[in-house]
Amino acid sequence: xxxxxxxxxxxxxxxxxxxxxxxxxxxxxxxxxxxxxxxxxxxxxxxxxxxxxxxxxxxxxxxxxxxxxxxxxxxxxxxxxxxxxxxxxxxxxxxxxxxxxxxxxxxxxxxxxxxxxxxxxxxxxxxxxxxxxxxxxxxxxxxxxxxxxxxxxxxxxxxxxxxxxxxxxxxxxxxxxxxxxxxxxxxxxxxxxxxxxxxxxxxxxxxxxxxxxxxxxxxxxxxxxxxxxxxxxxxxxxxxxxxxxxxxxxxxxxxxxxxxxxxxxxxxxxxxxxxxxxxxxxxxxxxxxxxxxxxxxxxxxxxxxxxxxxxxxxxxxxxxxxxxxxxxxxxxxxxxxxxxxxxxxxxxxxxxxxxxxxxxxxxxxxxxxxxxxxxxxxxx
Amino acid sequence: xxxxxxxxxxxxxxxxxxxxxxxxxxxxxxxxxxxxxxxxxxxxxxxxxxxxxxxxxxxxxxxxxxxxxxxxxxxxxxxxxxxxxxxxxxxxxxxxxxxxxxxxxxxxxxxxxxxxxxxxxxxxxxxxxxxxxxxxxxxxxxxxxxxxxxxxxxxxxxxxxxxxxxxxxxxxxxxxxxxxxxxxxxxxxxxxxxxxxxxxxxxxxxxxxxxxxxxxxxxxxxxxxxxxxxxxxxxxxxxxxxxxxxxxxxxxxxxxxxxxxxxxxxxxxxxxxxxxxxxxxxxxxxxx
Numbered sequence: 298x299x300x301x302x303x304x305x306x307x308x309x310x311x312x313x314x315x316x317x318x319x320x321x322x323x324x325x326x327x328x329x330x331x332x333x334x335x336x337x338x339x340x341x342x343x344x345x346x347x348x349x350x351x352x353x354x355x356x357x358x359x360x361x362x363x364x365x366x367x368x369x370x371x372x373x374x375x376x377x378x379x380x381x382x383x384x385x386x387x388x389x390x391x392x393x394x395x396x397x398x399x400x401x402x403x404x405x406x407x408x409x410x411x412x413x414x415x416x417x418x419x420x421x422x423x424x425x426x427x428x429x430x431x432x433x434x435x436x437x438x439x440x441x442x443x444x445x446x447x448x449x450x451x452x453x454x455x456x457x458x459x460x461x462x463x464x465x466x467x468x469x470x471x472x473x474x475x476x477x478x479x480x481x482x483x484x485x486x487x488x489x490x491x492x493x494x495x496x497x498x499x500x501x502x503x504x505x506x507x508x509x510x511x512x513x514x515x516x517x518x519x520x521x522x523x524x525x526x527x528x529x530x531x532x533x534x535x536x537x538x539x540x541x542x543x544x545x546x547x548x549x550x551x552x553x554x555x556x557x558x559x560x561x562x563x564x565x566x567x568x569x570x571x572x573x574x575x576x577x578x579x580x581x582x583x584x585x586x587x588x589x590x591x592x593x594x595x596x597x598x599x600x601x602x603x604x605x606x607x608x609x610x611x612x613x614x615x616x617x618x619x620x621x622x623x624x625x626x627x628x629x630x631x632x633x634x635x636x637x638x639x640x641x642x643x644x645x646x647x648x649x650x651x652x653x654x655x656x657x658x659x660x661x662x663x664x665x666x667x668x669x670x671x672x673x674x675x676x677x
Numbered sequence: 678x679x680x681x682x683x684x685x686x687x688x689x690x691x692x693x694x695x696x697x698x699x700x701x702x703x704x705x706x707x708x709x710x711x712x713x714x715x716x717x718x719x720x721x722x723x724x725x726x727x728x729x730x731x732x733x734x735x736x737x738x739x740x741x742x743x744x745x746x747x748x749x750x751x752x753x754x755x756x757x758x759x760x761x762x763x764x765x766x767x768x769x770x771x772x773x774x775x776x777x778x779x780x781x782x783x784x785x786x787x788x789x790x791x792x793x794x795x796x797x798x799x800x801x802x803x804x805x806x807x808x809x810x811x812x813x814x815x816x817x818x819x820x821x822x823x824x825x826x827x828x829x830x831x832x833x834x835x836x837x838x839x840x841x842x843x844x845x846x847x848x849x850x851x852x853x854x855x856x857x858x859x860x861x862x863x864x865x866x867x868x869x870x871x872x873x874x875x876x877x878x879x880x881x882x883x884x885x886x887x888x889x890x891x892x893x894x895x896x897x898x899x900x901x902x903x904x905x906x907x908x909x910x911x912x913x914x915x916x917x918x919x920x921x922x923x924x925x926x927x928x929x930x931x932x933x934x935x936x937x938x939x940x941x942x943x944x945x946x947x948x949x950x951x952x953x954x955x956x957x958x959x960x961x962x963x964x965x
Contacts, residue, residue, distance in 0.1 A: 389925045419723065491825055495911075499926070531911045536828045539906065550807050552827070664718065667927040671919065672741050676912050 347598040349378040353390060354406035356383030357541050357562075362618025363406075363606075371605045377598055385540040386498065387412050394421060399593025404602065406457065407589045410443045411500075411656040411663075413454055418660075421592045422453035429600040430455060432607035437626045439648045440585050447656065454587035455603050456624035458616060461641040461651065462501055462584065463577035465548060465558035465566075473574055476555075480578040481508035483555055485529040494547050494556030495530060497537035499670035500659060502527050504582045505557055514580060515655040527673050537674070548573055557582070560640035564620035575640050583641070583651030585624070714934035724931055732935035742919070742936065746943065749916040752830070753899035756837040757845075760894045761887060763838070764845035768886075771846070772853040782850075785843050797836045797907045801827065828910040836904040841897055845890035852886020853879070885955055892951050896944050916940050 352368070354360050360383055368379035384390035387408050394402050394416075407413060416422055427433050433441070433455060440456035464483065466476050470492070476483060484493055484505060495502065506526035507514040517523050535553055538544045541562045547553045548563075549571050563575040588606065590599045605611060609630050616623040617635050625632065626646040636642060643650055714732055717725040736742050771781045788796060803809050806823040814820045826832065856879060864874035902917035917940065923933035951957075 386926075388928065392925045392928060392930075395928075534911050535825070537911050546801075550805055552806050664927070664929070668929070671922050671927070674911055675741070675745060675914050677741055677744075 347595040349380055350598055351380045351403045353382040362615045366614035367606045367611050402591050403594035404599055405589045408586050409584045411654055411659045413444055414447050414656040414660050423590050423592055423596055424451040430604040432604050435630050436624045437646050440624050454589035457586050457588050458621040458623050459585040460560040460621040461577050462557050462582040465563045466574050467554040468572040468574050470554040476576045481505050490533045491535050492554040493534045494553035495534050495537055497539050499667045515658055524673055561620035580652045583653045710934045713931055714938055716931040718929040718931055732932045736935045736939050746916050749899050753895045756834050756898045757891050757894040759838045760841050760845040768846045768849035771850055797904055830913055832908040833905050833913055836908045837898050841894040844893045848890030849886045852883040856882045888955050
């Protein structure tokens with residue numbers, strides 16, 4: 298007999314006068330307490346009965362592409378609902394996950410290998426059974442190896458796409474020749490004071506500061522010079538943007554003429570008809586994104602979703618929707634016509650042309666640099 | 678049980694749901710934050726537990742935090758000043774209007790039906806390079822290229838005034854509405870001009886409402902972080918932004934806890950001073 302039936306019988310006895318009001322309310326209250334006490338444990342018992350999986354990503358065109366090309370077909374095929382949420386930054390999302398109950402968040406579209414390392418360091422990883430994800434065979438080895446170097450005995454994520462944070466500029470005010478000539482230094486060019494933007498992310502700020510001071514982003518020797526470059530950028534910038542939507546709005550409304558930007562978002566702006574150019578300067582910030590399964594999640598259901606999402610037809614459709622090249626190896630899979638034209642696309646399948654952040658280097662300095670950036674940003 | 682004992686217990690029984698809610702939703706989390714503020718952030722991985730005064734030491738001695746705290750108090754004070762200047766005439770007008778008082782009060786409450794973030798972002802469409810104001814000025818030939826009006830401290834204050842003005846107006850209105858209008862009449866009949874009657878009778882009597890509105894605007898203004906995020910430039914930040922960054926960006930929850938408690942203590946001290954001289958009853962009257 299289920300709880301609803303029990304309640305209906307009690308209600309009938311109460312209405313018939315077989316049960317006094319005090320006893321009726323007492324029994325309902327006791328049932329509520331009993332349910333409240335046992336629910337956390339009941340969740341474990343129901344763990345195999347998965348009806349939904351939560352996915353969190355970057356929102357905007359990316360989320361729309363996932364919903365249309367991956368989640369809805371997956372639900373139609375498996376009956377498992379995908380609940381999708383969004384975040385504007387990986388740091389903010391990690392804070393949410395850390396303060397949540399296990400199982401509350403399941404799969405996240407994380408950016409960068411350093412994010413993978415951070416989640417592993419916080420003990421938020423799971424062990425995926427790659428045999429349950431046969432489409433992993435189609436993924437570029439270069440992307441998978443980056444994660445394997447952090448967790449050699451297992452994987453908690455599958456690579457999904459990659460891109461760059463390059464220079465985005467308004468062609469009505471800045472020519473293609475000028476951006477190639479000035480490169481990253483255009484972001485500290487006084488000629489564009491008040492028309493320069495930048496992401497409020499400390500890693501991106503430092504990466505570009507390294508390029509502006511002629512240093513390797515993965516081995517910055519002169520930190521003071523890098524902080525000075527950030528100070529120069531701060532004084533010339535109109536605004537630090539905090540999300541992809543804000544980046545697109547600032548460029549589209551011509552509030553700013555130049556900023557660094559995410560390759561897929563700029564491609565989306567170009568598709569909308571805005572005359573925005575995109576240029577990856579030498580050692581531009583390359584990154585790869587993954588679908589990370591968080592500790593406490595229904596792993597088998599997640600593996601099924603991951604395999605579904607990695608299937609070439611889904612992966613290509615999502616990539617075309619979000620304008621980031623997929624993790625699939627172009628030498629193994631026919632990626633169609635659009636993907637080879639996307640910014641940051643690497644036809645070799647080796648990704649040797651892109652510069653990625655060294656997770657050990659950046660995570661090792663995160664505590665100090667993120668706090669110093671907060672001070673530099675405010676004029677210190 | 679005697680009647681006297683039952684009467685003694687009854688208020689506590691009635692208060693118990695509220696006390697339970699305050700304990701669970703306010704006191705317990707606050708204790709967690711206090712405990713957290715004495716932990717330490719590790720470079721990677723979970724925080725280091727224990728009793729470490731380091732975060733408090735830094736929060737109290739580091740000139741960076743002092744600078745941002747003073748800047749926050751300055752912005753909150755300027756915002757409160759403008760709210761008072763703009764709010765008093767509006768509240769006076771509503772009090773003295775006869776037929777349409779309810780309609781005016783309804784209009785005052787209308788902004789609360791729209792999200793605070795949306796209201797803040799609306800300024801981008803008004804003051805932006807391609808916003809309403811620049812477009813208008815360009816179209817009438819006053820300017821030849823858009824003026825940069827957004828993303829500075831002035832727009833942060835503007836956004837805060839926009840957000841907080843209704844709180845000020847409501848508090849002053851409640852105070853003005855409780856003043857006997859015959860008092861002004863009596864003053865003028867004794868030879869005072871209308872301006873003198875206002876300055877020497879109405880204004881002093883309405884000061885508690887003004888103070889209550891001021892306190893609300895100041896505390897709410899000093900605790901905000903959305904407005905500088907949306908309308909501020911790279912340098913513009915208030916103390917709550919540092920709390921946000923410590924917890925969200927730097928994942929330094931212990932330092933974020935210490936900073937949030939410091940802000941709470943500063944604003945709490947202000948409320949205590951207010952309570953000492955004016956009493957909290959005026960504040961609750963305004964909220965009601």
